[in-house]
Amino acid sequence: MDKIKQVAIVGGVHGNEFSGIYLVKQYQAAPAAAARPSFNTELVWANPEAFRANKRYLHSDLNRQFKLVDLANTALSNYEQSRAKVLNAQLGPKGRAKTDLLIDLHNTTSNMGACLILTQAGTFYNQLAAYVKMVMPEAIISRDEDHIAAQDHALMCTLGRYGVLVEVGPQSQSVLRHDILELMHTMTQHILDFVELYNNNNLPALPKHTEAFRYLHSIKLPMNEQGERIGMVHKNIQDNDYQPINPGDAIFTLFDGTEIYYNGDVTVYPTFINEAAYYDNNLAMSLNEKVLITLE
Template identity: 40%
Template sequence: MQQINRVAIVGGIHGNELTGVYLVKKFEQFPQLIQRSSFETFTLLGNPQAFKLGRRYIDKDLNRCFYSQDLHDPTLSSYEEHRAKTIYQQLKPPGKSPVDLIIDLHSTTANMGLTLILGNTHPFNLQLAAYLSSINPLVRVYNGTQYGQKSAVLRSLCELSFSIEIGPVYQGVLDASFFNKTEELIHVILDYLEAYNQGKVLHRSSAFTLYQYVGTIDYPRNKNGEIQAMIHPQLQGKDYEELNPGEPIFLTFENQVITYEGESTVYPIFINEAAYYEKGIAMCLTEKHQLTIAKREE
């Protein structure tokens, strides 16, 4: 693979996720923090109008506006659709070198800890994931797409890409602990990229755990679409913990327990994420895989 020349750090794709917003602002104020000798790093504030108003978005979720056909459709003109096209032009400017790697910063109200969400399973992404997992046991790795599945999220614009998802963090709130953990992880990633460009090997372990997306579960609803049950207390906050068939997942307003009816053990994440109520998602389900990848030779 060729050398990495341009890296984008993007925060605030959702305007009320302040960790990414203020990390971008900090890096803009102190650009030396993200400077490395072998590549250019630039920052981008994803949704400035939504941030200004303290909202996730203005018209629609910006992180669902990056389908290729939509980016080239002149009839789509909502604020976020226009903003997606602007971001696309900044990351892939006509006649100039496109960005080689995207780091997309997010936060969640779910108990996701420090999660690396891969844009795909490109060998470089897996090697980086293995390295980050080996030096920081708090890092979990999640692949949110399935093979052949089209994606409309920002990280789909670049083959080498991932999101850093941290939580639980309230919407519209800065959490100093998660802010610092995210910044520390960014610096480790940038140092890894620098070493990669210099031909160095930074592997500590080639084995790591990957949580692979397999589906979602919505809240029980009535014929009018109104929620009829809550996340069961035994499941609340148990992101990345095993969920077995027959175990509780919901509790109705009449205190009736609804159990998981799947056929095998899964590992739910984004449990009770506040922003996902409107999307009909109570949790995402994953399978847990142990991966061993080939080490890069010097």
């Protein structure tokens, strides 16, 4: 049976997402909380210089530096690009990693609750999703471009043989919230418990079907021809992550009072609504479809 022998819990890929940083610090102070008998756990603080600068990143987004081709490109040498290569050596190397499961901890300013984000498909991920949703019904399961091969994914979690993101919000940048830190801890503990049960071939009966949301595409804020913002997310959409947007629903309000309506032909589900970190790209939200993860 496929065993998970080495786990890495990574916090602080983004320097102003504090829950992951402080959860790793808590686990470092009390290692038993991150330990289980059947595997070793490494605790990693990914981007300390960005944290010290109180920024998401210094030069470029660390969580976009992990494509195999970029890791091999020595010309990519700014701080985050170099840091990615260090982390690849420590936890990877990608494609033949010493880390069997990488758990990457993130915060969002959006009202997304506790989300388990899967970037790859397969039996292990399907069972993990079913288990987490069963023991933590409020959890959201997200599938983010899991049709793309790991080597072509830029996200850090794809360094490991398996990898997931724990994304929890809402939490403002550069602050801590007790409830959000607790949610992150709870979901992380469930993932560790799952691995222990998985390794010992002792998983409980899991639901055959688990609801999930699959990323489709992102949409931008309204802009004029000069690239200036001329509107904002509609108040009926704000904070309603994972709630349905139907064709014809208002999604933006322009500063002159005009409403912009969703012109798709199927119901979609928004996430990362008004995420502060994405304003540099004028992204308003991501749109998802609802899917079922089915165990064989």
